[in-house]
Amino acid sequence: MVKVVVCGAAGGIGQPLSLLLKQSDLITDLALYDVVNAPGVAADLSHINTKSKVTGHGKDDMDAALKDAHTVVIPAGVPRKPGMTRDDLFKINAGIIATLAEGVAKNCPGAFVLVISNPVNSTVPIVAEVLKKHGVFNPKKVFGISTLDVVRSSRFVSEVNPSVDPKTTRVTVVGGHSGVTIVPILSKIPDFVEGLSKEQLDALTHRIQYGGDEVVKAKDGAGSATLSMAYAGARFALTLLEATVAEKTGLIESSYVNLDADVESTASFKAKHGLDYFALDVEFGKEGVKHILPLPQVSAYEQTLLDAAYPELKANITKGASFVTSA
Ligand SMILES: NC(=O)C1=CN([C@@H]2O[C@H](COP(=O)(O)OP(=O)(O)OC[C@H]3O[C@@H](n4cnc5c(N)ncnc54)[C@H](O)[C@@H]3O)[C@@H](O)[C@H]2O)C=CC1
Numbered sequence: 001m002v003k004v005v006v007c008g009a010a011g012g013i014g015q016p017l018s019l020l021l022k023q024s025d026l027i028t029d030l031a032l033y034d035v036v037n038a039p040g041v042a043a044d045l046s047h048i049n050t051k052s053k054v055t056g057h058g059k060d061d062m063d064a065a066l067k068d069a070h071t072v073v074i075p076a077g078v079p080r081k082p083g084m085t086r087d088d089l090f091k092i093n094a095g096i097i098a099t100l101a102e103g104v105a106k107n108c109p110g111a112f113v114l115v116i117s118n119p120v121n122s123t124v125p126i127v128a129e130v131l132k133k134h135g136v137f138n139p140k141k142v143f144g145i146s147t148l149d150v151v152r153s154s155r156f157v158s159e160v161n162p163s164v165d166p167k168t169t170r171v172t173v174v175g176g177h178s179g180v181t182i183v184p185i186l187s188k189i190p191d192f193v194e195g196l197s198k199e200q201l202d203a204l205t206h207r208i209q210y211g212g213d214e215v216v217k218a219k220d221g222a223g224s225a226t227l228s229m230a231y232a233g234a235r236f237a238l239t240l241l242e243a244t245v246a247e248k249t250g251l252i253e254s255s256y257v258n259l260d261a262d263v264e265s266t267a268s269f270k271a272k273h274g275l276d277y278f279a280l281d282v283e284f285g286k287e288g289v290k291h292i293l294p295l296p297q298v299s300a301y302e303q304t305l306l307d308a309a310y311p312e313l314k315a316n317i318t319k320g321a322s323f324v325t326s327a
């Protein structure tokens, strides 16, 4: 059985994400959990003629939804409105995430946990601390989903230089998932940065760092990115399933992870910056994180971006972790 659970499945991200996951033959059971409308969404999706069996689980049915899950994807919680930062969501979403992590610890302690709910920089440490409290934390299995930053980068780069194919050009984005903590390493794209003026580089970098705000503003109070996030979340989840279920090798996605997932590769970076979590390119294996690729060589411009990211990231991590440890 390969059971995938979507928590927050009736929401703006949850519904299209569940639809995309329903396309996969690697999934045998697709469980949709939400505090509202999950049975309706499940009934609808269950008519699609692919292999997985779809079940819907309402408010009082979290344990059954999570029972024996292989992978749990979490887009549960509130999204931003114009004028808010992702950190403004902490007050409501921290408790939601902690409750779901308790459910994971109790019902599927060995599951891969993919955290979409914001603020990702803090919600991932919350999940980790709850799992630690229960003695079931495996840093190789908990992922913050920063894939949308990579997806956006590929697209935005192709808009600046139309000879770049957005589908095949992967941009490495490191750091975290909010504002200045999102650090695109554009210098790694062959022959790209050299052709840009300083103004173009500034504008592109800003657009990648604040791509979420662009959508929040355009939706004008009706929420944040949902369709592009569902695409990005499905891409991440399905790639992880290819590695863990189909045992394909050499698969890489960027993710915001606990650096202890690959101590050998990250120990000196962690010691130097005092950070427990950071988004880096991650190679997947059967058990989740196989290898965290080291921070690539960066330009002087990118070093300035990194220097701005570190303190904010550190504060976000501490806030998330202490929500659990000092509760
Ligand atoms: N990581 C990323 O790149 C991105 C993250 N997000 C974040 O994803 C989250 C969800 O966004 P949307 O789907 O647009 O919001 P939404 O409000 O449309 O959907 C959220 C769903 O979560 C459900 N929910 C609330 N409390 C729950 C609980 N305790 N258990 C289970 N379900 C619960 C709600 O009923 C709702 O259906 C937000 O925090 C948003 O900021 C959004 C876009 C990108």
Ligand SMILES: O=C([O-])CC(=O)C(=O)O
Pocket (backbone or CB within 6 Å): 079, 080, 086, 118, 148, 211, 212, 213, 215, 216, 224, 225
């Ligand atoms: O901006 C937001 O609040 C949602 C998000 O994380 C994104 O679109 O990157």
